[in-house]
Amino acid sequence: MKICVLPGDGIGPEITAEAVRVLNALDLKFEMETALLGGGAVDATGNPYPEATQKLAREADAVLLGAVGGPQWDSLPREQRPERGLLGIRKDLNLFANLRPAILYPELANASTLKPEVVAGLDILIVRELTGDIYFGQPRGVREENGERVGFNTMVYSESEIRRIGHVAFQAAQKRNKKLCSVDKMNVLECTQLWRDVMIEIAHDYPDVELSHMLVDNAAMQLVKAPKQFDVMVTGNMFGDILSDEASMLTGSIGMLPSASLDDKNKGLYEPSHGSAPDIAGKGVANPLATILSAAMMLRYTFGLEEQALRVENAVKKVLAQGYRTGDIYERGTNKVGTKEMGDVVLAEL
Amino acid sequence: MKICVLPGDGIGPEITAEAVRVLNALDLKFEMETALLGGGAVDATGNPYPEATQKLAREADAVLLGAVGGPQWDSLPREQRPERGLLGIRKDLNLFANLRPAILYPELANASTLKPEVVAGLDILIVRELTGDIYFGQPRGVREENGERVGFNTMVYSESEIRRIGHVAFQAAQKRNKKLCSVDKMNVLECTQLWRDVMIEIAHDYPDVELSHMLVDNAAMQLVKAPKQFDVMVTGNMFGDILSDEASMLTGSIGMLPSASLDDKNKGLYEPSHGSAPDIAGKGVANPLATILSAAMMLRYTFGLEEQALRVENAVKKVLAQGYRTGDIYERGTNKVGTKEMGDVVLAEL
Ligand SMILES: CC(C)[C@H](C(=O)O)[C@@H](O)C(=O)O
Ligand SMILES: CC(C)[C@H](C(=O)O)[C@@H](O)C(=O)O
Numbered sequence: 001m002k003i004c005v006l007p008g009d010g011i012g013p014e015i016t017a018e019a020v021r022v023l024n025a026l027d028l029k030f031e032m033e034t035a036l037l038g039g040g041a042v043d044a045t046g047n048p049y050p051e052a053t054q055k056l057a058r059e060a061d062a063v064l065l066g067a068v069g070g071p072q073w074d075s076l077p078r079e080q081r082p083e084r085g086l087l088g089i090r091k092d093l094n095l096f097a098n099l100r101p102a103i104l105y106p107e108l109a110n111a112s113t114l115k116p117e118v119v120a121g122l123d124i125l126i127v128r129e130l131t132g133d134i135y136f137g138q139p140r141g142v143r144e145e146n147g148e149r150v151g152f153n154t155m156v157y158s159e160s161e162i163r164r165i166g167h168v169a170f171q172a173a174q175k176r177n178k179k180l181c182s183v184d185k186m187n188v189l190e191c192t193q194l195w196r197d198v199m200i201e202i203a204h205d206y207p208d209v210e211l212s213h214m215l216v217d218n219a220a221m222q223l224v225k226a227p228k229q230f231d232v233m234v235t236g237n238m239f240g241d242i243l244s245d246e247a248s249m250l251t252g253s254i255g256m257l258p259s260a261s262l263d264d265k266n267k268g269l270y271e272p273s274h275g276s277a278p279d280i281a282g283k284g285v286a287n288p289l290a291t292i293l294s295a296a297m298m299l300r301y302t303f304g305l306e307e308q309a310l311r312v313e314n315a316v317k318k319v320l321a322q323g324y325r326t327g328d329i330y331e332r333g334t335n336k337v338g339t340k341e342m343g344d345v346v347l348a349e350l
Numbered sequence: 351m352k353i354c355v356l357p358g359d360g361i362g363p364e365i366t367a368e369a370v371r372v373l374n375a376l377d378l379k380f381e382m383e384t385a386l387l388g389g390g391a392v393d394a395t396g397n398p399y400p401e402a403t404q405k406l407a408r409e410a411d412a413v414l415l416g417a418v419g420g421p422q423w424d425s426l427p428r429e430q431r432p433e434r435g436l437l438g439i440r441k442d443l444n445l446f447a448n449l450r451p452a453i454l455y456p457e458l459a460n461a462s463t464l465k466p467e468v469v470a471g472l473d474i475l476i477v478r479e480l481t482g483d484i485y486f487g488q489p490r491g492v493r494e495e496n497g498e499r500v501g502f503n504t505m506v507y508s509e510s511e512i513r514r515i516g517h518v519a520f521q522a523a524q525k526r527n528k529k530l531c532s533v534d535k536m537n538v539l540e541c542t543q544l545w546r547d548v549m550i551e552i553a554h555d556y557p558d559v560e561l562s563h564m565l566v567d568n569a570a571m572q573l574v575k576a577p578k579q580f581d582v583m584v585t586g587n588m589f590g591d592i593l594s595d596e597a598s599m600l601t602g603s604i605g606m607l608p609s610a611s612l613d614d615k616n617k618g619l620y621e622p623s624h625g626s627a628p629d630i631a632g633k634g635v636a637n638p639l640a641t642i643l644s645a646a647m648m649l650r651y652t653f654g655l656e657e658q659a660l661r662v663e664n665a666v667k668k669v670l671a672q673g674y675r676t677g678d679i680y681e682r683g684t685n686k687v688g689t690k691e692m693g694d695v696v697l698a699e700l
Contacts, residue, residue: 151543191490
């Protein structure tokens with residue numbers, strides 16, 4: 001069980017350190033090796049996804065990532081920006097299935113900007129296709145035409161790409177409340193008409209799952225209006241980027257939300273849904289729980305260790321119930337702790 | 351002052367009727383002619399934007415539209431679906447600037463699913479580019495490749511397209527709180543990198559406006575987290591479709607939100623932000639206020655009749671203050687009225 005640890009930038013090193021402590025506490029004999037990704041990798045090697053990292057990541061069974069990016073790298077040329085490292089590793093490892101739960105923990109209901117009755121008990125799983133779509137489509141670029149610049153990108157999906165993410169989503173729905181909502185913009189985009197057609201085709205393999213379809217603009221509305229109507233949502237890379245972030249923010253506690261990005265053999269990259277938070281980096285105040293919960297997803301999806309995954313998730317629930325909070329989820333009457341202390345109390349509960 | 355009235359489908363005829371009554375009550379000698387668009391047009395002529403409508407719409411100074419679409423046309427071939435009529439008229443009349451206010455009326459604060467302190471006083475203007483982007487980009491379609499179907503669309507923007515919507519947005523910001531947030535996905539899409547570059551270039555013409563940039567995924571989050579941080583937002587057609595719907599729903603009263611789609615000479619198409627609501631069509635219960643407020647936008651933008659626009663808007667505010675509510679915005683203790691009665695009380699206040 002080889003894990004490649006990529007602390008990344010900003011708060012990345014602090015939060016992955018806690019997740020690593022949690023993994024080690026399980027006594028499962030993981031082999032872990034650490035490498036560079038993102039801004040730090042650019043600084044050290046000129047490449048946001050350096051070859052040494054590629055080698056380690058390919059050999060590992062799973063990758064644990066902190067977060068990448070920061071203002072100091074924003075003005076670098078495109079190919080050297082930290083997020084190219086992220087896109088690079090996703091594509092290189094063929095991590096086409098991004099699972100992003102949006103869960104509102106009862107203890108944190110107040111953190112949401114939505115009314116409690118609208119979000120209490122929220123538990124959505126967004127399945128986002130992660131290696132296709134306009135993110136990687138060719139042709140792309142900026143060309144001269146009639147004496148002016150013209151920018152262009154290509155949204156593209158093949159049947160087989162849609163089918164494989166569809167199966168992941170249907171199977172996820174089977175393990176949950178058996179409702180799958182596929183999001184597209186079929187009334188405008190032929191590419192997403194194909195998306196819808198293929199979803200309908202594979203639905204025949206899952207008679208126990210209720211498939212519905214929603215246009216992306218309506219989905220953006222319905223997430224605000226009545227988010228609890230959703231169980232599993234599946235969509236393409238671009239719409240998934242937008243909707244999964246919107247859905248996370250419904251909880252108000254994005255510092256709690258993990259994610260998994262899987263290939264077709266359950267090799268996965270696991271990372272918190274939040275960013276690198278450069279403003280609080282190095283201060284020891286970041287919330288490590290999303291990363292710890294990402295490690296739990298790793299136990300479940302890559303290593304098939306469901307019991308251990310639950311053990312970690314339950315430890316997190318307990319520390320919340322005990323009132324421990326990092327600054328991002330703090331409210332009066334709870335016990336404010338730093339990154340390391342939060343790791344400590346989770347470890348104590350394991 | 352020629353107005354082409356397109357009642358459209360579903361509740362369209364009922365709500366436009368009230369807006370027409372309001373316009374007529376102003377004694378401004380409008381010439382109005384009615385034509386078909388959308389599903390009704392398909393049924394009658396086979397074309398969702400028939401030639402007769404094209405002629406009238408081109409000759410008119412402004413177009414007042416109800417709404418188009420309904421389940422009975424969903425299975426028609428692409429070219430005959432009601433929304434093709436909408437896309438067709440937008441493109442035909444070169445209505446590149448879509449203005450979508452998201453305003454929360456104090457009387458309707460409860461309608462929002464967000465906490466009152468998060469949305470009270472919300473007043474955002476979204477400026478969405480409406481005739482470019484992946485909506486109209488070529489090439490597009492579904493092709494066979496390696497024995498499977500591949501769907502594709504093209505996101506494309508030229509410098510001049512970005513510049514002209516940019517100017518509209520900066521000028522709108524100048525008339526408001528002088529803050530403009532341009533939304534893109536420059537970290538992934540070259541097309542939107544050009545978008546950002548051009549916005550930065552034209553910002554020099556508007557030293558009094560504070561320009562900021564936000565990635566679309568973050569924008570979708572920030573609208574939920576702290577929507578009042580925004581004054582004017584400007585973005586492309588696709589992102590604008592998603593974000594403007596998300597923003598409208600923050601108010602919880604989408605039945606109150608008008609929109610304007612303008613060309614470069616202030617010819618415009620005015621329509622409510624909501625859809626054709628087939629479920630309540632013909633029942634006389636739909637909320638006509640978004641359409642009436644769209645007529646007010648017409649008075650302001652196309653006809654330069656600011657005072658008359660305010661007169662209509664104030665009448666709407668008064669009827670809200672008096673407690674009149676259609677079903678969609680009804681709450682206990684207010685006075686529930688139907689479509690026509692709502693028109694009556696607005697007329698009485700004019
Ligand atoms: C950093 C960026 C390229 C990335 C994406 O757009 O996929 C991020 O927003 C995410 O969702 O993981
Ligand atoms: C009906 C559809 C084509 C249209 C769009 O996507 O532009 C609608 O959603 C809108 O926003 O006016």
